[in-house]
Amino acid sequence: MNVRALMFGLVALLLAACGKPPEIEVPEGVEITPLESYSRIESWFLLKMAGVEGVSVPHAVDIYRVVHSTRPEDGEAVRASGLMALPRGVAPKRIVSFQHGTTTSRDEVPSKPDLTGVAASILFAGNGYMLIAPDYLGLGESEGVHGYYVASDHARAVTGLLAAVRQLPDAPSAPIFLSGFSQGGHVSLAAMRQLEAEGETVLGAAPVAAALDVRNISLGMALGGGSKSHALYLAYMAWGYAHYYGRPLDSVLTEDYAAKVETLYGTPHSPDEIIEGLPADPRVMFTPEFLEAFDTGGEHWMLEAIAANGVGEWTPKAPVRLFYGDADKDVVPEEAIAGAERFRARGSDVEAVSVGEVGHDPSLLLAAPHILEWLGELEARIFTEGG
DSSP, X not given: OOHHHHHHHHHHHHHHTTOOOOOOOOOTTOEEEEEEEEOHHHHHHHHHHHTOOSOOOOSOEEEEEEXXXXXXXXXXXXXXXXXXXXXXXXXXXXXXXXXXXXXXXXXXXXXXXXXXXXXXXXXXXXXTOEEEEEOOTTSTTOOSOOOTTOHHHHHHHHHHHHHHHTTSTTOOOSOEEEEEETHHHHHHHHHHHHHHHTTOOEEEEEEESOOSOIIIIIHHHHHTTOSTTHHHHHHHHHHHHHHHHTOOGGGTBOHHHHHHHHHHXXXXXXXXXXXXXXXXXXXXXXXXXXXXXXXXXXXXXXXXXXXHTOSSSSOOSSOEEEEEOTTOSSSOTHHHHHHHHHHHHTTOOEEXXXXXXXXXXXXXXXXXXXXXXXXXXXXXXXXXXXX
């Protein structure tokens, strides 16, 4: 955690002691717990501390934890959790779903809430929207292993939380808007794809630093170890996929690293501790069979699973803006640029938008005001076309 994030977290904890949100009517089968309230001044100050510039906060913000069941898949409903934030004293204009980036901790999720949950709440609920932020399956209140970059699980977390909050009396009926950072950008497009496939209208999606085509772009970059986090990402994916698909972890990772990764991710460890326990060269972790399949274009169940969970090979109906930083080494700019080209070739309204010569985490801070502005433009377009 950098110094700015630490300061933001400390100030957020101090300010959160100022009050709790009011109780609200709870739909059957849904648990809603009041967490924190932030005044307009507190909210503005926290955004400034986080490094988000040029955003006003017209409304105070009330934050809640939501526990619910996801939509059934294969006949089995799953307990899940997430965050909901509401503007104080006004009916929210529409629902915005923000999807968080990679976390290796079950407790460092929006519903606790973490820094991302608080900042997203202030940004969107502070500007009159109902903000929801799922924890993802296998995190928060959900049991089991988190299927890192399993698209169907991620979409299920978003749509399940959306269905839960839509039962509230004042929930907006307008089309949902989706945004997310890093892994959350992948989640946003997975959810958008599912919602549109089910016939639902989506207003738009604004992922930031999203890996759309991990198999053909990000996997090779990550195996090269250009970022100190690449080994963490790859080991996390191998661990999550092995559990999700019922495959032995040592069919992907060497026997020694399979055992080490099971401990690093299966028991509480900080990101720094995980990175410390993994090699600087990520290829060292993998079996010769996996590396040969990757290097020669051969077959391997893990490579096939990664390809199957990509979110770049479909045709979005709603507009999409793929924000990225030119100096991002965690998720390279090519993901957004090539993804936008593929989508446009299918006739979709998709653009890649650079936020400047910045790396991974700063790209979200710089993208935030642009996302809010573009959301307003989409709403104005609907108003103009409708009237």
